[in-house]
Amino acid sequence: MGNEEIDTQHRFEVGIPAPKPFLHSLKSALKETFFPDDPFKQFRKQPFSRKLVLGSKYFVPILEWAPRYKLEFFKADFVAGITIASLAVPQGISYAGLASLPPVIGLYSSFVPPLIYAMLGTSREMAVGTVAVPSLLMTSMLGKEVDPHENMKLYMQLVFTATFFAGVFQAALGFLRLGLVVDFVSHATIVGFMGGAATVVCLQQLKAILGLVHFTHQADLVSVMKSIFTQVHMWRWESGVLGSCFLFFLLTTRYFSRRKSVFFWINALAPLASVILGSLLVYLTHAERHGVEVIGKLEKGLNRESLSELAFGSQHLMATIKTGVITGVVSLAEGITVGRSFATLKNYNTDGNKEMIAIGMMNIAGSCTSCYLTTGPFSRTAVNVNAGCKTAVSNIVMATAVMLTLLFFTPLFRYTPLVVLSSIIMAAMMGLIDYKAAIHLWRVDKFDFIVCLSAFTGVVFGSVLTGLITAVAISILRILLFVARPRTSVIGRLPNSMIYRSIEQYPKANVVSGILILQINAPIYFANTSYLRERILRWIDEKEDEQKHSENNNLDFVILDMSSVGSIDTSGISMLQEIKNLFDKRYIKLVLANPGGEVMKMLDKSKFIDTIGRDWIYLTVREAVNACNFLLQTSKPQDEAVESEAADNKV
Numbered sequence: 001m002g003n004e005e006i007d008t009q010h011r012f013e014v015g016i017p018a019p020k021p022f023l024h025s026l027k028s029a030l031k032e033t034f035f036p037d038d039p040f041k042q043f044r045k046q047p048f049s050r051k052l053v054l055g056s057k058y059f060v061p062i063l064e065w066a067p068r069y070k071l072e073f074f075k076a077d078f079v080a081g082i083t084i085a086s087l088a089v090p091q092g093i094s095y096a097g098l099a100s101l102p103p104v105i106g107l108y109s110s111f112v113p114p115l116i117y118a119m120l121g122t123s124r125e126m127a128v129g130t131v132a133v134p135s136l137l138m139t140s141m142l143g144k145e146v147d148p149h150e151n152m153k154l155y156m157q158l159v160f161t162a163t164f165f166a167g168v169f170q171a172a173l174g175f176l177r178l179g180l181v182v183d184f185v186s187h188a189t190i191v192g193f194m195g196g197a198a199t200v201v202c203l204q205q206l207k208a209i210l211g212l213v214h215f216t217h218q219a220d221l222v223s224v225m226k227s228i229f230t231q232v233h234m235w236r237w238e239s240g241v242l243g244s245c246f247l248f249f250l251l252t253t254r255y256f257s258r259r260k261s262v263f264f265w266i267n268a269l270a271p272l273a274s275v276i277l278g279s280l281l282v283y284l285t286h287a288e289r290h291g292v293e294v295i296g297k298l299e300k301g302l303n304r305e306s307l308s309e310l311a312f313g314s315q316h317l318m319a320t321i322k323t324g325v326i327t328g329v330v331s332l333a334e335g336i337t338v339g340r341s342f343a344t345l346k347n348y349n350t351d352g353n354k355e356m357i358a359i360g361m362m363n364i365a366g367s368c369t370s371c372y373l374t375t376g377p378f379s380r381t382a383v384n385v386n387a388g389c390k391t392a393v394s395n396i397v398m399a400t401a402v403m404l405t406l407l408f409f410t411p412l413f414r415y416t417p418l419v420v421l422s423s424i425i426m427a428a429m430m431g432l433i434d435y436k437a438a439i440h441l442w443r444v445d446k447f448d449f450i451v452c453l454s455a456f457t458g459v460v461f462g463s464v465l466t467g468l469i470t471a472v473a474i475s476i477l478r479i480l481l482f483v484a485r486p487r488t489s490v491i492g493r494l495p496n497s498m499i500y501r502s503i504e505q506y507p508k509a510n511v512v513s514g515i516l517i518l519q520i521n522a523p524i525y526f527a528n529t530s531y532l533r534e535r536i537l538r539w540i541d542e543k544e545d546e547q548k549h550s551e552n553n554n555l556d557f558v559i560l561d562m563s564s565v566g567s568i569d570t571s572g573i574s575m576l577q578e579i580k581n582l583f584d585k586r587y588i589k590l591v592l593a594n595p596g597g598e599v600m601k602m603l604d605k606s607k608f609i610d611t612i613g614r615d616w617i618y619l620t621v622r623e624a625v626n627a628c629n630f631l632l633q634t635s636k637p638q639d640e641a642v643e644s645e646a647a648d649n650k651v
Helices: 022-034 048-059 062-068 071-098 103-108 112-120 132-142 152-175 179-184 187-204 221-229 237-259 261-285 317-345 352-367 378-386 393-413 418-430 435-444 446-461 464-484 529-547 570-585 597-605 608-612 621-650
Strands: 488-493 500-502 515-520 557-561 589-593
Touching: 048 062, 062 112, 071 103, 071 132, 071 261, 071 378, 071 393, 071 418, 103 393, 112 352, 112 393, 132 152, 132 187, 132 317, 132 418, 132 464, 152 317, 152 352, 187 221, 187 317, 187 418, 187 435, 187 446, 187 464, 221 446, 237 261, 237 418, 261 378, 261 393, 261 418, 317 352, 317 378, 317 464, 435 446, 446 464, 488 529, 500 621, 515 529, 515 621, 529 557, 529 570, 557 621, 570 589, 570 597, 570 608, 589 621, 597 608
Parallel strands: 515 557, 557 589
Antiparallel strands: 488 500, 488 515
């Protein structure tokens, strides 16, 4: 192999980072965890007045980009704002009904929160409004405490209070920079959860489609289907025909808009067109006298103050806080995901912590102005992007259009049939059942598919909360399994190279005789030390069994490739000490290759480096193999001489 391969006299020693005080290390770790972007870098060495200006721009982003706003931006934002307003009005009314709230609350929720987000948000495209899944969560969780049909006033107070706590929780995550909490809701969880919730929502809309008066308050599939088929004699064909026609119209416009993206506005205007057509049809035919339910009179005027109605002293306070936290996490995950997705398409970055603060503050403000939970729904944001929005001013335009609707046009919705609103909800929910994403998960990662399926099944056959908790629990279990059972592999040298890789990935890699090279692909913590000890010993036993059938029946060295071990704790060091002691009894030498800086600091502090010897810690696997081969070659003649002398003495 040449002189280069057996040279052990000239090599780099593995360095040990200079020791740092504990408080300094703790500060660095906390900074990297919570402030990796170093947001306060620009504040340093600035006069107080300048810090005040920079601080205002940091916490209120509109102050930063508003001075650079151009008239050409407003033209695009105006068109986009009017377009999403045409979608926000019918969706707001529909989703309020889904949350068992008066329809006007949905309009209120599309007025104040978008204005707050336009000032505090960092996404240029996100269109703010109510969403179906949190609406369903609200009614399924708070409906168990107070029946909205029997005590609407108390139910509304609990909804506003839950919205307040959701906003406080969301804003606190942002201020404390704890966005990692939302990261536990994986993509697979969201796909399954959204699909299951959309299925349940669609099933519940059959109440209005079939014209049923009495219906179950449960959200699971069995209860809904039982409620439907035990009232077959109560089905009304008028509602069924009307609902089917509008659902077909909405699905057709969406299909056409997707095929021809230039006609996106057709799909965006379809819900408002359905409301107008449905209202005219009912008004002209007096269908409300023949079993077609309508919205009825809507309260005219802007948002009422609701701060005094927040039920902090209610006996249902704990259930309200629980509802606020859970719906807050779900809406936050959707809002941040939507904002990041479209920001990536537009080639800029959003600040996750600022987004959490913005979403939290708009829900706090909304809870005080008769609004319920809002976030950035994907469908409305997609329409906003297709309409050509440039900045968050499109939210201001939308809020202004909703304000005008509240002031002047609410009487026009008096004859809007509920079956049309149900059709709008069903059409929107069908877009959330992403079966293509589920198939992709099955092909790529079966475990993620199980998470997705668990979330879907839990929502459909249990409840929305059951599905969410089940999926998150399985995701966390996967993380724990990864930590507790890290991957280890035997590595060998690729032919005609000095590169060492896993023999499982590269079957042609050559295993070095007399040397076992193991790669550990995870940090070594207390949770996995027992497993790693047992796994390493099993590798050695398997290697020795193989060596018995070869010419060289000795295993002399075990090299641990620690390039992927980012950190190690005291339990991990104890494990290394134990396997070294076991190796010594079996006349096997332990060698370490490429331990990282944090690992070397821990090994140095624990005196393990003195135990193993600095000469047995190498910079690369290649150096370690060369050194071991050199020792094997130099010791072989001595072994042969000893064997010859023993044979002569025997003769």
